[in-house]
Amino acid sequence: MVINIPDADGTMRNLITEHGLLSYEDIRTWAITNVVAQENRAAQDNMMLFQCLLNSVSEDVKKKLIPKSAEHKVNDTSIVAMYYKGLISTVEVETEATVAFIRTKLTNLKGKIKEMNFDIDQFHAYVEQQVTSLASHGKISEDLTVYLFQAYETVPDDEFSKIMRMKQSDYLMGVTDLESKDLINYAQKCFDVRTTNSDSPWLQKSKEVIEFEVMTATMEHLKVDNLKLSRALKSKAKFNAKPKDGKTNKDYKPRANSGKYAWKDVSPKPGEDLIKKKGDKTYNWCTHHNQWTLHKPEDSKLVSDRKAYTAEIVKDCSDDDDDDNSNTSTEEIQSHQYGNEIFCCSACYE
Secondary structure (H helix, E strand, C coil), rough: CCCCEECCCCCHHHHHHHHHHHHHEEEEEEHHHHHCCCCCCCHHHHHHHHHHHHHCHHHHHHHHHHHHHHHHHEEEEEEEEEEEEEHHHHCCCCCCHHHHHHHHHHCCCHHHHHHHCCHHHHHHHHHHHHHHHHCCCCCCCCCCHHHHHHHHHCCCHHHHHHHHHHHHHHHHCCCCCCCCCHHHHHHHHHHHHHCCCCCCCCCCCCHHHHHHHHHHHHHHHHHHHHHHHHHHHHHHHHHHCCCCCCCCCHCCCCCCCCCCHHHHCCCCCCCCCCCCEECCCEEEEEECCCCCEEECCHCHHHHHHHHHHHHHHHHHHHHHHHHCCCCCHHHHHCCCCCCCCEEHHHHCCC
């Protein structure tokens, strides 16, 4: 048979499951004696299996194997066992690094089972694949049972978790001698029973977990409500706070003029010029002060002060919008005031 080949020590190795324990030289030595220039059953099997394997490989993989064509031939005879080994080498490097990589994947089974959405069938197929790859290199995972228990205890199915915890307790206390393959079979049976129970669907959470999730959701809702209230109170406090000069917002009114300066309070009639000369000074009608002033309307201090105050209000209204996605209430919008003006900031409409 071309499947069972002796290694350097004469131990028969299965090409499929123990290819990592067979070197190219082991296969070459066997082929020279049993296949090359022979007219026997082994030579016929070799030829047919080679053609079968060659036809089953994709064109992309064939191209990758072309540079290695000399490695699977002995005296121009293609040896299927050597071709198979070369094929395996294209998908995994047969070194200690490969073994270490497989071991690493087995240590993180609890992450893998979560990634598979706790599908036990799929999970066990993955574990079997890793164990087989490890065995092909003549290695085993001595702690696989521990890694399996770590994965099973993360499954969010109440009944399954209870059963596996009891099994783990017996294992740790030495009540039962449990190998990894026995644990896999046991877990598979538990999964099969659980998934056939229509009254209790798979991944059914415990009562305690459900209550905890409800409580957490309620607390988050209260947190959002308190955040809204805090923002409303902050806006109201900002409105009622006194500016640096000690005056309230309502005290910001244009100063009254009297005597020879009374003209400063007389607004221009429609169509009149908004700039006038008085002696050697030029006055502008300031719509913010409602007075004739030496500064231009756009240079009014009330404008800069108002912009600064508006920026603070906008910041207050924008704070925490990403958390609750709520709009400012009508009352909050109307509370934005500076001087004798009431305004709405853009943040209220975002």
